[in-house]
Amino acid sequence: MPTVDDRRSEPAPPGDTDLDARKAAILTAVVTEYIGSAQPVGSQHVVEAAGVSVSSATVRSDMAALERDGYLMQPHTSAGRIPTDKGYRFFVDHLGGTGSLDPGGRQQVRQFFDHAHGEIEQMLERTSGLLADLTDCTAMVVGPSHESAAVRSVQLVGLGHRLALVVVVLADGAVRKQTVELPEDADEAVLSEAGGRLAAHALGSTLAEVGNVVTPSGHPKVDAATAAGVAALHDLVEADGGDQLFVGGSSRMAVAFDAVDTVRSVLTILEQQLVVVSLLRDILDTGLTVAIGTEHGIEPLASCAIVVMPVSVGGVEAGTIGLLGPTRMNYPLALAAARVVGDRLGEHLGEASR
């Protein structure tokens, strides 16, 4: 291998493997085998797997080398090898290929989006179920952020005695609402007038941009209602609490792990919307598509891997898809499913908001 020295001198050339073809094949075999069986893989199994045509002794020495280099580990002496996080990482980066959905899965995705219609939230919720079904992972779908969407309509609807509802429609079709307690009773006419002034005030800007000051109308009741409406708009910005998260197939975590406390800690994480959303964001920000084991820095998820896929509509990011599974998850399948569903979701959202 005369090229090894050349390679080592280069600073991590892109696409380079650092492993000769046979070691790569062996690593591939160990990873795929282990993903399937969850059992440590011995040299004999590797030989039986396709792609390697040397004796088990040779495989053994290569596996020893792979272990020295940190790609594999042994649970104990005289057991087979299992991939380390580094091993999975190498597999994902260089060996896994793009993978593709099986025809059945493609069909399922196509049908899903052909029949998808109606409310976006419901659709995202179902998308998470679809992804979970396709991959046997827990799926997370983060809806489009409405931060930059302009206000398309504001309405003030009376609900009875001193109570009203501010209903805001954003340009991307999102609807926000907030109850307002009015300082004094107001009739339809007042509410309608105040709603109109509110609309004139907020239309075209984003929720966060809505200013505080509204020019007085001369009518105190209307002004009071308008002021209450403006306050409600500001409440909306805060209460919104970031993006919506839809989690599907959390029961899959209980299938993937047999230690019940692993399941518990993972579920605990999944219950914290904020944590999950920022986790996905962090992973994307570091430029990753897959975060394996400790790469994401959340300790209770050390035995998990996360596949992240941005959903973009016309080049603008409009959401995120995440798949959570054990580190021995089926990466090619998960990546393929995330990509396909992400693309289709993007198209779908694009159609809906054009």
Add this chain to the structure above:
Amino acid sequence: MPTVDDRRSEPAPPGDTDLDARKAAILTAVVTEYIGSAQPVGSQHVVEAAGVSVSSATVRSDMAALERDGYLMQPHTSAGRIPTDKGYRFFVDHLGGTGSLDPGGRQQVRQFFDHAHGEIEQMLERTSGLLADLTDCTAMVVGPSHESAAVRSVQLVGLGHRLALVVVVLADGAVRKQTVELPEDADEAVLSEAGGRLAAHALGSTLAEVGNVVTPSGHPKVDAATAAGVAALHDLVEADGGDQLFVGGSSRMAVAFDAVDTVRSVLTILEQQLVVVSLLRDILDTGLTVAIGTEHGIEPLASCAIVVMPVSVGGVEAGTIGLLGPTRMNYPLALAAARVVGDRLGEHLGEASR
């Protein structure tokens, strides 16, 4: 005990126990002990527990009788006793007392509702978290059913090229939306006119009552948009798919059970909104507050108990609270928490919708 004979002659008088005081005390001790430790309870432990001052031999013979009568069972010979579903049932009906929240819990509930405001959905979601925290059970909160709420406002908001959003506000403050594809392009004026006609058509009736036929305006574009809006209103009734469900603290199931496949099957059930909602409804319909073990007929939940509490606003049912835990859940605590939170939630919803 001179009264015992009197009682026995009456046909199942309400509040009657069917068990003499000592057996009841023993059953109570077994249930509370088992709830705490999850270990089969032996006669010695019962003696040490308060309320029983006879020898362990006597307790043993009583326990044998309780087992004969189906209140207790032995996992195997020479093990202690654990309560059967019937034992739990008797405990809940006659022995558990009403129970009450500890001061810390009361405080937590008070604070929660003092600070609760804003969107109702978000509030219900958080309520499920509160209940899970209080009881260490998985909490389910079903939102108010909007079926009987009259339409308070209808609006047609254009989202661009042939797309519009029908936004419906119901009298109870719920907001529904549905995207509509218009048969042809429509400008603001047309949408506004169509929205007005839609509103006049639907205002005051419930969504389900909205009729099909709208009197023509003479303007084909307006009529087309109006028709599309009416269709969207009908879609809403179907797509709504019943009530909203909020599940909190599903990780608690992984704490309660040590068999990972029990956890999995319970989580699988919890993912099916429809199943959960109708489950709670069924239990309420049979007049129960607690469904223990197989009483609810859902096989995978045979080792679970469910506490249900209707939430009523001014006497009208406006939602449901459910607590899901193992059959050895802390019934007094769960019942107390469900009652307190249910009441406060009802008051809160009442204030908001008055």
Add this chain to the structure above:
DNA sequence: TCTGGCACTCCACTCTAGTGAGTGCTGGCC
């Protein structure tokens, strides 16, 4: 450089007591 062979390791499983918590029963006492 690869391979067959060999000695070695150590988990997983089975089998065998031994232990202890718990029971049912019985005969005597109040």
Add this chain to the structure above:
DNA sequence: GGCCAGCACTCACTAGAGTGGAGTGCCAGA
């Protein structure tokens, strides 16, 4: 008749010994 001390018995659980087998590392030879 109800209660209780004592006793024999049951059976899950644990620890320890033995065994089989999957797997390893190393080495000598092609």
